[in-house]
Amino acid sequence: MAATVVGSSGNVEVVCQSVPVTSAKKAPVCVLGTGLIGGSLLRAAVGAGYDGWGYNRSAAGARAARADGFAVTEDLPAALQRAADADALIVVAVPMPAVDHILSSVATFAPQCALTDVVSVKTPVAAAVHKHGLGARYVGGHPMTGTAESGWAATDPDLFRDAVWAVGVDVGTRADPWTRVARLALDCGSVVVPVVAEEHDRAVARISHLPHVLAEALALSGASGGDLALGLAAGSFRDGTRVASTAPDMVRAICEPNSDALLDVLEETLTVLGAARDSLRAENSLVDLVEAGHDARQRYESARRWEITDVRPGDHHWLEDLRAAGQRGGVITRLD
Missing domain, CATH: 3.40.50.720 (NAD(P)-binding Rossmann-like Domain)
Structure with a gap:
């Protein structure tokens, strides 16, 4: 090489x-x-x-x-x-x-x-x-x-x-x-x-399979808002729900065979979201989530x-x- x-x-x-x-x-x-x-x-x-x-x-x-x-x-x-x-x-x-x-x-x-x-x-x-x-x-x-x-x-x-x-x-x-x-x-x-296989599966649960689950949930949230919400939807909603347009049977075939790793990262994500909910309720603040998320995105952008x-x-x-x-x-x- x-x-x-x-x-x-x-x-x-x-x-x-x-x-x-x-x-x-x-x-x-x-x-x-x-x-x-x-x-x-x-x-x-x-x-x-x-x-x-x-x-x-x-x-x-x-x-x-x-x-x-x-x-x-x-x-x-x-x-x-x-x-x-x-x-x-x-x-x-x-x-x-x-x-x-x-x-x-x-x-x-x-x-x-x-x-x-x-x-x-x-x-x-x-x-x-x-x-x-x-x-x-x-x-x-x-x-x-x-x-x-x-x-x-x-x-x-x-x-x-x-x-x-x-x-x-x-x-x-x-x-x-x-x-x-x-x-x-x-x-x-x-x-x-x-x-190696096990490390691959844990990684893709985070960067591929979890995004499918979150996209489905976001699409459901938008649709639950009715015609007004969908009429106002723009880039953030479009980009965040892109993979939700994948055929449901295909999404299941992708995600369900990796259920153990996906369950772990779903639990982790629910904990993060729960903390954000509690902070918003108690202090009207999302500072911890948005700053940590922004830093994580910057790490992805700058990774070499x-x-x-x-x-x-x-x-x-x-x-x-x-x-x-x-x-x-x-x-x-x-x-x-």
Whole structure:
């Protein structure tokens, strides 16, 4: 790995540019689930020079992808047999409730393929992977991007450009599949953050899943105010409720599998809100909440990422070293 950039976590698109991966041959990619994330990944991978194909449960979704020139089938065994024949990297891109069925088919038709996923929680996926005997070639993944839209029609090959892509460095992860997953993330335009599953899930409960819950509550509060409140609503309400426009089933599929971590952060947030309520009632003041919140936002805006340059996959203690670097804000922008 070589030093290339230093970026800001608050303004990735301005100062953090992913560097194209060089020299290594791009292994084929088989994407299972071609909705917003999986379909965008397939588009991005093919655009970056990968041989890629996919599977989609919905016949209409598969037809739409084929109409755009992508090899997407409703025949899961056929897609997996092609992956096995080509030694492809398989990407599981279905909601958590469908993961077990997909992994069962992978175990039947392509058990020797390298395997990753783009599901928003990592611990339950890893448990399912190991239950099906697929752990030896598995590397967890989660691109931190998305929109409120869904389906093939919403896919965008630039969705991952300058995004963060979490790539697992859990105990037992092997260097070869890890490198393939990281290289795919980089070629799609993302920067890689190495992280273990449990720490990933606790972090995304705070910065992804809790915002979904708060957005739903805020949207409900606004609607409860009737037509006048909604008629007066402007930027704060619009921005604060953006993700509440996500399909309810999708929100549940994102948040509920991470319920333990989400419950912890919800309790913490309710304590903060309770203290603000009590202060407002007793002293007509929100000073503690707004000053602490402002400082926290400033910390986010000024946070600096740094390039991981001294850890190579497969080296002694490479998993532990990458985990520690990720905890300190380190990112990977290229592989030599």
